[in-house]
Amino acid sequence: MTDYIELLISRYEYTEYEAKLTNDDLNQMDADSLTALEALIANDVPLDYGYRDFTVKMLRDDYGLNPIAAILSISILKKDYDAYAKVLKSNK
């Protein structure tokens, strides 16, 4: 299991609590999403990485997501598109 906690806190402004949970989630991602994450960490934001009508760029620009959260969201959309698309659209 890769430890992203320090990176999430120092570079992406996660709180300690958010970082711990997100670290667990990132380690559950599929291989393509992990590759996209590695690209992001290497400062190459994978803007076109996506699934169906969602991309990292769209999630960042239109939904206001952190790029880490955008990649994580793509991986979750792949598992359960309908339910998670609803989650993304109900920010209240």
Next chain:
Amino acid sequence: MPTVSISADYLKKQIADLEKAADEIRRTRESVLSQYQQLGSQWNDSKYRMLGGIVSESTTSLRNIEKIFLQSQKALLLILNTVEEYEAINIDNHVMPATIGLYDNGVLPLASSTEQPLILRRNKDEAISSGLKDIEQIIEAKLDDLHDKGIFDENIIAPELQHLRDECEIQLYSDVYGNVTEKCVSCLCQLGDYFCEANWGAMSELERADALNTLAVRAGKAFRIDIRGVNFFVGSDNSRGYYSGDGYLYLNSDVLSNSVNRMDAVDTVFHEGRHAFQHASANNPTAYSIDRNTAQQWAGNFYPNYVRYEQNPARYFSQPIEADARSFAEDVLRQGGLL
């Protein structure tokens, strides 16, 4: 259909009579108990103990009668609340004023959250005060009971008494102020005409804003918190609303411009209102009829265990305060006939 006519004044008199009767019973009970205890200083043998059994039975019976009076008084207070609310509503005069602008922080006069008849507030305060005294007696009785059973360990006694106190207080506040969900449903039903599809579609943006403002303030009254109204923000269409803690509920302005967002608008008022309620009850749970464990969970979720949407939407969605607010708003809309 038969009609029943009840006036608030008549109810208030009955409530006062019940209080007098309960007070009389309490004084009698205390007097019997005190006289028996005084006798014990000179006469303390087996016959005195036998008499103790009789005295105990009598005081228990008196206590039960007193409880019935107090419970009846609380029930009448609930009816009085409804009657006074009914008397305060003048449907013919309830015209949404056109003077409140979209970004105006104004509140409709009819909907002021602090607008509660003084007599009603005093009656409720009295019912709470009297109920809290009852609870002290219940706690004392429970403590005696535990001691009689030979239990003196504070580690056992304290949590048991705390649990009993919490249960009693939750019941008391719920009896006096009513169930929050039911009161929110009631305020939605009272304003239901504004939010039905046909009327909403025909309303102007200003009228929609006023209707949502009124709904928010009345929801605040149902929650027993100060919600001053709604404000609107221009944002992306997936950002539906938020509560910032300044007394206003913030809704995406597209609920005004696009009539298909009608249900979302109502849902967001109750969702964000529930967050305001969670904040209030996290500090004083039993007074809001919330159990201490839930309140602690909410308090911990607000800080330090809060997850922001932009950092992890899935965890944001599933955290306790969000799950509760969603489920609460859904319940209100369903029971209010909007779902």
